[in-house]
Amino acid sequence: MSYSDIDIFLKSFGIDITQKKTSGANSKWVYSKELLADENESVILQVADELDIAHGFTVASGVAQESSRFWVPGYFRLFISHLSEHKLKATALKDGLKKYGISCFVAHEDINPTLEWQEEIEKALSSMDALAAILMPGFPNSKWTDQEIGYALGRDILVIPLRNGLDPYGFIGKLQGVPCQGRSVAQVAAAVFQAVSNNRMTKNKIATTLVDQVISSTTVDSGVHFLACLRQINTLSQSHLERLRDNLNTNTVLSGSVKFIDELNSLLAERDIALFEQAPQGVSIDDDIPF
Numbered sequence: 059m060s061y062s063d064i065d066i067f068l069k070s071f072g073i074d075i076t077q078k079k080t081s082g083a084n085s086k087w088v089y090s091k092e093l094l095a096d097e098n099e100s101v102i103l104q105v106a107d108e109l110d111i112a113h114g115f116t117v118a119s120g121v122a123q124e125s126s127r128f129w130v131p132g133y134f135r136l137f138i139s140h141l142s143e144h145k146l147k148a149t150a151l152k153d154g155l156k157k158y159g160i161s162c163f164v165a166h167e168d169i170n171p172t173l174e175w176q177e178e179i180e181k182a183l184s185s186m187d188a189l190a191a192i193l194m195p196g197f198p199n200s201k202w203t204d205q206e207i208g209y210a211l212g213r214d215i216l217v218i219p220l221r222n223g224l225d226p227y228g229f230i231g232k233l234q235g236v237p238c239q240g241r242s243v244a245q246v247a248a249a250v251f252q253a254v255s256n257n258r259m260t261k262n263k264i265a266t267t268l269v270d271q272v273i274s275s276t277t278v279d280s281g282v283h284f285l286a287c288l289r290q291i292n293t294l295s296q297s298h299l300e301r302l303r304d305n306l307n308t309n310t311v312l313s314g315s316v317k318f319i320d321e322l323n324s325l326l327a328e329r330d331i332a333l334f335e336q337a338p339q340g341v342s343i344d345d346d347i348p349f
Contacts, residue, residue: 061086068093071101087308110266128182132274133161134254134267137186139206140164144192147222151190154247158287159267160254162190183209188216188260190250193224193235204228216259218250255291265291265298273305278315285318289325296331303334 059067064086065075075093094102129135136155140148145164152162163182165175179202189210197203210217211229219226219235226233236249254260268288275281288294288302303326312318313336323333 059086061089064090064093068105071105073097073101110262111270128161128163128178129185130156130161132267132270133159134260134264135163135185135187136160136250136254137163137182137189137206137210138192139189139203140192141194141196141200141203144194147192150243151192151220151247151250154243155250157283158247158251159264159271159284160251179206184213186210186215187263188218188254188257190218190220191230192220192222192238193226194222195224197224198227214259216254216257218253220246220250251287251290256293261291261293262295265294269298269302272302272312273309275309275312278311278318281309281312281315281318282321285321285325294329296329299326299329299331303331306334307336 068090069075073093094105133156138148138151148162148164152164155162163186165179165182183206189206191197191203191207207217207230217230217233219230219233220238221235222238225231226235236246236253238246241249251264254264265288268284268291271284272281272288275284288298303322306322307313319334319336326333
């Protein structure tokens, strides 16, 4: 966005742009932060949602409400519905998905017995981005699992059936699901990641999550890892890669790494996108500054 585009965008949320600051004149990042500094949390979250910026909050009835404390901040949020006797499988899958920037809620592991467990489950259900159901014999007999799936369907949330001895049934019967029998945890996690990455309801969110994780990486290895995850997304949009490229100079660890830049430019070249070029030291890269 240009500065005028930023003004128009923020004005659409009722934000007063007439009291413009001057300290951020050479940085759109600082300029935007100053315009948003005095806004209430609900407006900030509406702006973040419009820009597909991951955060740990939801907005209900115009009021910002904290989501479950069990989500990793900035990660994609996946609720794993399972029978209590299969909690080890759910926990193993949770660990396997973390490498993809996916934070999982596993009720029998995450909820402290001293807390009101039903309230915590409801928080997780209301703030999840998708739900994965481990379908095993006995799953339909649970008092809770079908309700968890129904909650997701009612919110129009992606449901991923994990077929482990039981096929999808009822309202999710039309979904093919992910076959799990005979596969390792790593293979199932990779399949879940692909399901999230290719679905119209979640592909933008997971791509935004991974871009944000790259930009905020504190080590080169972390940046290269999340970049490799992005490379696996066949539906990755040009805008996501351009945002990564255009914001990379805010991360001096990555922008100063030949290894990372080579990996990034390789990916950009594959998608026919202009390569990243390091900004000369001491020179602003903001193309809106008068020549």
